[in-house]
Structure formats: C-alpha cells, structure tokens
Amino acid sequence: MPGLVALVDCNNFYASCERLFQPELNGKPVVVLSNNDGCVIARSNESKALGIKMGDAYHLRKREFADWGVQVFSSNYTLYGDISARVMRVLGEFTPDLEVYSIDEAFLGLAGFGDPEGHGRRLRATVASQTGIPVCVGIAPTKTLAKVANRTAKKDLARGGVCLLDTEEAQTDALSKLALDDIWGIGGRLAPKLVALGITTPLELRAADPVMIRQRFNVVLQRTVLELKGIACLDLERDSPDSKTICSARSFGRAVERFEELAEALTTYVSRSAEKLRRQGLAAAAISVLVSTNRHKPEEPQFHATRHVRLTIATADSARLIRAALWGLRQIYRPGFRYKKTGILLLDLVPAGAVQGSLFLRPDDRRRVELMLAIDAINRRYGRDRVRFAGTGLERGWKLKAEFHSPRYTTRWDELLRV
Incomplete structure (x- = not known):
C-alpha cells in the first residue's frame, strides 16, 4: 500500500537488553538508573505495575526497591548501543527506506509493499528471533499517525504488537483513546496553551484550522495537525544529518576540588x-568548557562557569582540542569549591576535508590525522581507552558511580557471557 510509514519501537529497551543475557530476570521488576546511579530512566512492565515512575530518585526509594525485589542496573550504554545497531541492521532488511530516529526507534517507508500488517508481523518476529528484543510496530499514512499506531500497539495487547491505522475510522478510534499530550510533539508546555484555545483532545487538534494553528503557534505544530489529518509533511531522513554540536558532560561519583582531577575528567571527555568528531568526518572550530558545583546541596558554596574558546583553525586532533579545553578550564577554575560536574561542547563543526588553511595556519597534518585514526581503530578493536592520553589519569577517583553495572557482553572479550 503506497504512502504508509511504520514506526518500530523496542519495548522497555534498556531493561530488555539486560534481560537478554539474564533470562532469569523475565517476569521480575527491572529498572535501569541514569549516570551516577541517580534516577530511574527505564522500567520493565513489572516495575511500572509497582508504581515506579521515570525519574524516581534511587536513593529515596532504595529500601522499597529491595523490599519489592526490584532488579537494579546501572546504565550500560556500550551494550545498549551495540544491541541497537543489531536491531537496526535487521530492520534494514525489511525496507530500502530506513530512518534511525533514536537508539530504540526507527521509521520505515513501506511504499510499494503489499499486506503492510503482515509485513509488520514478520518484521516483529524476525527482530525477536535474531536479536531477542521485543518490538511493537505502528503503521499509518504519516509519521505522526505511525507514532499513534505504535502507542496503540503497546497499549492494546489484543493486537499482538502490531497496529495498522490505514483508514480514517481506525485513526479516529485510536486518537479518541489518547490524551492531548500523548501526541508526538505536544509537550507539557504546549498542551495548556492549546487547552486555552478550546483544543482539549487529539481529535479536536486534528479538526483545528491549520492556518490558525500556524498563526497562533508555528509551522511545526501546523505540520502536526496536517499529519493527524493524514497529510504527510515529514519525510523520512534516510541520511543522518551532520551534527551541529558534540557534547560530553558528566557528574562525578564524588565531589572534586583539585584542578588536577577536573583536568583528568575534562581530558577524558574531550578525547x-x-x-x-572523527567518526563523522568533522572538525571543530570552537569549544566551550563548563564546571558546576552540586545545585542539590544549597548548603554548600555554589559556583557555575562556562568559557568559550575559539580555535585558530578547525581541528579533529584530540591533542589540540585537549590543549584548548585545559586553557579554558584554567580561566574558570576557582579553588575552594566542591565541583560536581564538568564537560565540553564542540562547536562550529565543519567537514574535516573542507577546512581552509592560510599562510600561517594549516589544517591537521596528514600524519596526525593517520595517528588519530589508528588510535580510534585500536580502541574499537580492543576496547575503549586501550590507547589514551596520559592526562586522562590512572586512578580516576572522580568516575561515575556504577555499582550495578552489567557486563558488556557483546563488545569485550573479557566480559563475554559464560555458560
């Protein structure tokens, strides 16, 4: 059926990844925590049934989790990223038009495919058999309606994980069971503004005048209205656009006071x-450095600062970027504070092959480029940080807390599953 789009969404993805290698967890409540074991960012259905909410602070509910037998895991992004890549490779076998939307979601173009619902069921079964990850499939004429269909597939167990909304009647029925802020792009701030105009349900939003919506809000919301009407406004992004910025910022496992420890962490994040940056074939012409104390401890002295550093010429050389970041850190560091976080933001990204030199400034030397790529290749093959800058430190006492970290089963030889 021409024009249909499918949204494939992995069910409780992080929790499903943990269960994949520990089947004894099936049927038990599972939660995955954010960086530093801070708060809940993923829940199994059993955890949801216990009333555990996204964002619940682990240290506040630790005793309850223990009483309920909740299985707790630190986030294992290396594992999740690898399993995600496997799922996306399988999805690529079911369509020539694939948009990887997030680590656990993808849009598939189904133009020209007959029996779209049967195609979705075969896709779902194949992903489960080849990766072990359960998915739901929503199929509709537009990406926004595909999101609605996917949500319906998750909520209505009788559908067997696949929902096709190819008629106006089916779309109306699905929309009538949703709240306004369930619609893709309608967040907590936008919903009250729509309610103030008398638009309180998804069906009323679909019936709204697109011209009025654009005048009162913006073209993005106008497209949402048109998509709900079945008029496709959002094309599949078959090629991932180049990043505009690259950010790396983390909270520490404990408070840090010494400049040397801040420098170690910052050097690690820049690396x-x-x-x-190199993986995407880009170079950065500027870098921002930030430091911050713990805002959740107002009894302690507070300090937050950012320093923007402009490079003389865009580069992808780790050493040059580290040197610029440390210069920025020296400008903003103040002794006497207990720092909780530092990070960097790479800005003004351009294709590395298009960097223009001048009489006194030259792009990255070919030998340095080859050196950086060789280091990247070694680390990909033998594991992160097999080759690294000495400035990243040895002890790394500032590292994130990860007391419940599972093995990286698929990417580390020394952490392979043992039977």
Whole structure:
C-alpha cells in the first residue's frame, strides 16, 4: 500500500537488553538508573505495575526497591548501543527506506509493499528471533499517525504488537483513546496553551484550522495537525544529518576540588568527543568548557562557569582540542569549591576535508590525522581507552558511580557471557 510509514519501537529497551543475557530476570521488576546511579530512566512492565515512575530518585526509594525485589542496573550504554545497531541492521532488511530516529526507534517507508500488517508481523518476529528484543510496530499514512499506531500497539495487547491505522475510522478510534499530550510533539508546555484555545483532545487538534494553528503557534505544530489529518509533511531522513554540536558532560561519583582531577575528567571527555568528531568526518572550530558545583546541596558554596574558546583553525586532533579545553578550564577554575560536574561542547563543526588553511595556519597534518585514526581503530578493536592520553589519569577517583553495572557482553572479550 503506497504512502504508509511504520514506526518500530523496542519495548522497555534498556531493561530488555539486560534481560537478554539474564533470562532469569523475565517476569521480575527491572529498572535501569541514569549516570551516577541517580534516577530511574527505564522500567520493565513489572516495575511500572509497582508504581515506579521515570525519574524516581534511587536513593529515596532504595529500601522499597529491595523490599519489592526490584532488579537494579546501572546504565550500560556500550551494550545498549551495540544491541541497537543489531536491531537496526535487521530492520534494514525489511525496507530500502530506513530512518534511525533514536537508539530504540526507527521509521520505515513501506511504499510499494503489499499486506503492510503482515509485513509488520514478520518484521516483529524476525527482530525477536535474531536479536531477542521485543518490538511493537505502528503503521499509518504519516509519521505522526505511525507514532499513534505504535502507542496503540503497546497499549492494546489484543493486537499482538502490531497496529495498522490505514483508514480514517481506525485513526479516529485510536486518537479518541489518547490524551492531548500523548501526541508526538505536544509537550507539557504546549498542551495548556492549546487547552486555552478550546483544543482539549487529539481529535479536536486534528479538526483545528491549520492556518490558525500556524498563526497562533508555528509551522511545526501546523505540520502536526496536517499529519493527524493524514497529510504527510515529514519525510523520512534516510541520511543522518551532520551534527551541529558534540557534547560530553558528566557528574562525578564524588565531589572534586583539585584542578588536577577536573583536568583528568575534562581530558577524558574531550578525547571521547574528538573520537565522535572523527567518526563523522568533522572538525571543530570552537569549544566551550563548563564546571558546576552540586545545585542539590544549597548548603554548600555554589559556583557555575562556562568559557568559550575559539580555535585558530578547525581541528579533529584530540591533542589540540585537549590543549584548548585545559586553557579554558584554567580561566574558570576557582579553588575552594566542591565541583560536581564538568564537560565540553564542540562547536562550529565543519567537514574535516573542507577546512581552509592560510599562510600561517594549516589544517591537521596528514600524519596526525593517520595517528588519530589508528588510535580510534585500536580502541574499537580492543576496547575503549586501550590507547589514551596520559592526562586522562590512572586512578580516576572522580568516575561515575556504577555499582550495578552489567557486563558488556557483546563488545569485550573479557566480559563475554559464560555458560
């Protein structure tokens, strides 16, 4: 059926990844915590049934989790990223038009495919058999309606994980069961403004005048209205656009006071961001450095600062970026504070092959480029930080807390599953 779009969404993805290698967790409540084991960012259905909410602070509910037998895990992004790549490779076998929307979601173009619902069921079964990850499939004429269909597939168990909304009657029925802020792009701030105009349900939003919506709000919301009417306004993004910025910022496992420890953390974050930069074939012409104390401890002295550093010429060389970041850190560091977070933001990104030199400034030397790529290749093959800058430190006492970290089963030889 021409014009249909499918949204495939992995069910409780992080929790499903943890269960994949520990099947004894099936049927038990599972939660995954954010960086530093701070708050809940993923829940199994059993955890949801217990009333555990996204964003619940672990340290406040630790005793309850223990009483309920909740299985707690620190976030294992290396594992999640690898499993995600496997899922996306399988999805690519079911369509020539694939948009990877997030780590656990993808849009598929189904133009020209007959029996779209049967195609979705075969896709779902294949993903489950080849990766072990359960998914739901929503199919509709537009991306916004595909989101609605996917949500319906998750909520209505009788559909078997696949929902096709190819008629106005089916779309109306699905929309009538949703709240206004369930619609893709309608957040907590926008919904009250729509309610003030008398638009209180998804059906009323679909019936709204697109011209009025654009005049009162913006073209983005106008497209949402048109998409709800079945008029496709959002094309599939088959090629990932180049990043505009690359950010790496983390909270510490404990408060940090010494400049040397801040510098170690910052050097580590710059190294990882530079690797991402090279992977995308980009170079950065500016970098912002930030430091921050713990805003959740108002009894302690507070300090937050950012320093923007403009490079003389865009680069993807880790050493040059580290040197610029440390210069920025020296400008904003103040002794006497207990720092909780530092990070960097790479800005003004351009294609590395298009960097223009001048009489006195030259792009990255070819030998340095080859050196950086060789380091990246070694770290990909043998594990992160096998080759790294000495400035990243040895002890790293500032590292994130990850007391419940599971093995990286698929990317580390020494952490392979043992049977």
